[in-house]
């Protein structure tokens with residue numbers, strides 16, 4: 001057997017017996033070489049980064065870090081590695097999340113021996129092919145143009161911040177635009193993406209007349225490069241953020257699938273420190289993908305009962321799909337004369353309120369009509385300070401999560 005034909009496999013599972021079973025199942029497959037086994041997500045990322053396996057057999061439910069998060073991290077560090085996920089749940093939403101995170105295959109646990117060997121062989125062939133592409137010398141990355149000043153593009157491990165309100169008209173677009181310009185800096189390049197593909201407001205709120213839009217990227221999502229993105233995304237001159245607007249015709253929204261949108265967001269995290277997504281209340285495939293793929297969700301309500309009720313429904317969904325920990329909860333259009341106080345809302349939803357943004361008709365309406373976010377106009381407005389604080393809190397949370405990842409992967413040294 002040729003050396004290049006060998007499939008180097010890493011096994012990840014928190015239970016030793018399962019690791020041993022998988023090892024046994026694969027021992028008669030001559031192409032497979034087991035290069036190691038990890039008992040948790042952090043260890044998996046570390047071993048994968050060091051030993052660069054072709055195939056990782058990944059458990060989903062592990063105590064410290066789930067297999068989906070580990071899959072995503074490994075795909076970023078070792079792009080040719082193919083991940084085969086094993087899970088007891090044949091739950092489609094898990095499957096979908098795993099696929100979005102870059103998993104190649106999904107098997108129910110415990111797998112049949114034939115099923116497992118076929119999946120590993122298939123994934124192995126794919127990894128070997130990917131590797132051969134990568135080893136062709138390529139100068140494109142180095143000379144790909146780095147006008148953003150962030151050097152190696154893939155170095156950025158950006159965060160996806162989804163601004164979502166389950167009730168329309170509560171200020172999602174207003175918060176998304178002001179938050180994006182607040183997150184933007186020379187070291188944290190930020191892009192604002194409109195996921196309201198039918199009637200998106202982002203471009204209007206920034207007074208941008210855009211020629212290109214989201215569809216120009218989702219339609220060629222498997223062949224993106226930094227130059228294409230730079231060509232399509234508009235630059236908002238007053239703030240420096242980049243903007244991906246919604247299509248010019250409402251019916252074009254149907255052309256975008258959730259998977260394409262997720263792939264686009266994930267690609268953007270290699271170019272930008274923050275990818276802020278404005279959404280619609282209706283859970284379209286695109287909005288669902290954005291939520292599933294997010295690092296942070298800014299959830300908005302007002303003091304009105306229908307809005308609070310919709311938040312409640314969304315929270316049950318968020319709990320079921322493991323999104324709750326990503327939520328920063330904001331009350332917008334706050335008016336202290338209204339008897340439904342933030343405390344009552346928090347109690348009712350059993351969710352701490354992180355920020356309360358006041359009703360400021362003059363400032364907000366003027367800024368929307370002028371197409372200039374109020375944070376750019378005047379940072380000293382109380383409402384601007386609140387949005388800047390929201391941005392800081394998201395920056396801090398992002399740094400913490402990166403630090404935890406770094407700590408867990410170095411603590412074993």
Ligand SMILES: Nc1ncnc2c1ncn2[C@@H]1O[C@H](COP(=O)(O)OP(=O)(O)OP(=O)(O)O)[C@@H](O)[C@H]1O
Pocket residue numbers: 165167168169170171172173174175196201279280281332333334357358359360361364365368
């Ligand atoms: N804090 C605030 N103070 C005063 N007016 C506000 C505030 N936040 C939002 N508004 C107003 O509420 C309206 C809706 O805001 P926005 O378009 O941002 O909401 P949305 O959730 O994106 O709505 P849609 O569901 O239509 O996308 C706008 O007219 C805006 O001026």
Ligand SMILES: [Mg+2]
Pocket residue numbers: 172173174196201278279
């Ligand atoms: Mg909106």
